[in-house]
Amino acid sequence: LRNGRLVAEWGEPHRVDMTFSVTKSFLSTVAGLAWDQGLIKDVHDPVADYVDDGGFDSDHNRKITWDMMLRQINEWDGSIWGKHYSASNPNDILRPPAEPGTVYEYSDARVNRLALALLRVWKRPLPEVLKEQVMDPIGASDTWRWNGYRNSWVMIAGQRIQSVSGGGHWGGGMWISARDQARFGMLSLARGNWAGNQIISEDWVKMARTPGKLNPNYGFMNWTLNTDHKLMPNAPADSFFHSGAGTNRIWVVPSLNLVVVLRWVGGDHFNGFVDRLLAAVS
Template identity: 70%
Template sequence: MSGSYYPTSWDDWETRRPEELGLDSAMVDEAIHYASDHETPFARDLARRIATSVAGKKCDDGEVLGPTRPRGGVNGLVLKDGYIVAEWGETRRVDMTFSVSKSYLSTCAGLALDDGLIRDVHDPVGLYVKEGHFDSPHNSKITWHHLLQQTNEWDGTLWDKHYSAGNTDDVLLEPKEPGTYYEYNDVRVNLTALSLLNVWRRPLPRVLKERVMDPIGASSTWRWHGYRNSWVVMDGLRVQSVSGGGHWGGG
C-alpha cells in the first residue's frame, strides 16, 4: 500500500499514539485489558504439559524427545499503518511456536520447487529419498503433494515414534491409500522434514535463515530444533532433522 510505514528492524520500530492514527485510546486499552484477563489455561511449564498430554495415550510411549521451554504470559502489539500504537507483556520473549514450524516446512518445500530440487510436487518422494522410508509398495505411492497435504498415509516408525503416535485422536488406524484420506499427524510431518533435508542436503534452519529470515530482516533469536535422536549423516556430516511442531518438544 502506498505510503505505508515498514520498520527496518525491531529496535527501530516507531510508535504512535492511537489518536494520531485515528484510533480510540480507551477502546485500545479495553482490548488490551480483555486480552490480559483471558490468558489461556494452558500450563506455563510446557515440558510437564507436553509429557502429561502424551503419557496417557495408548499409541504413544509418552517420551518427550526435543527441547522445551516454559511459555511466557500474555503479550502483544497493536499495529496501525505499520506503527506500534500499543504494546504489553514480554513481546521480545522467545517462546515455542509449535505448529508454526509446519509453515517453515512448506516454505522450504516451495523454495526447493523454485530451485528445481523438486521437479514436480506429484513426483513420488521415493525418486528423491533413498533411505528406505518409501520402499514398500504402499509407501512408494506417496508424492510430495501427499506429504504437504497430510494425505500421505505413510506406514512406518520415525525417531522411535510409530505413525499412530501422531494421531491426535489416539486411535490406531490402518493406513489408507495415499492421497485419499487427510490426517493431521506429526510423525508424518516429521517425515516431510526429513525428506526435505534429503533434497536440500543441508540443515533446513540454515535454508530458512538464508532465503527468508535474513532477507526480510527477521531477528536472530529464533531457533528450529529437532529431537535428540533425529540426527542423520548427510554427505559425511552429522545433521539434525528438525521437527514440524512441538508435539514431543523441539520445533
C-alpha cells in the first residue's frame, strides 16, 4: 500500500494463515491499550504490583517490569503451560537467569507469561479486547483468530478464559489474512490513528518504536527497527516491521507512506525484495 491505496498484491491475500511472532505485536498492542486506559499506570512498574497469581512472587521475578517484559529483557524464571522458560532456548539450562533488565533474550515462554499477566489485568479474553478496540474499528474481517493451548485456561472472576500465546511455538498463536495485517500496518504507519480516531495513543507507538538499550533493533515486541540501517541497509532508517518466522512481516516505511505485507519469503531474499520495491517507488 502506498499513500493509503492498494498498489499491488499477489498470491492469496484473503487466506487466513499462521503469522507466527507477528502475534507479539498484537499482544503488545493490547498492553498499550491497558496503558492508555490506566489499567497499567507506568510501564516501569513491577508486574507484581498488578498480578498476584504467584508468577512474579519470587525476589527475582518481583524486579521485572512491564517494560522489561515488552522488550524481552526480563529474565523471568519459571514455567508456564508446562513449558520451562528455557524451552525456547535450551542453552539456558546451562546458566541461571541473569538480573532482570540486563540481558536481551527472545523467549516465547516468557512472552506467554506476559500474555497471562495481561489477561489478569484485563480480566477478559485478550482476543475480545483486540477485536473490540482495534480490529473492528480498523475494518478488519472476522476471519482472524487468536488461540492459546489446550491447557492454558484459567478462572478469572468466576469465568473460564483461555490465555493466548504470543507466537506459533507449541501451537496456538494468531491466524490472520494478509489483508487484515495490512490494516494493522496502516494503523502503525498512522501512529495509532485510523480515519481520525485514535485507536491507540501516539505516545504508545512512540515508545514501541524506541530502540532498546540492549538491542537497538528491537522496540516493544515485535516492533523490529532499522536502527543504523543494520537490518535493511538500503531502506530508510525509519523503516520498521512487525516480524514473525517464515519471513512473515508487516513492513512500514513512514517516510515513504508505505506498508508492505510479506509472507513466506525466504529470509535471505528479504533485502533483495526491499531493494527492488524501493527502486520501483523511487
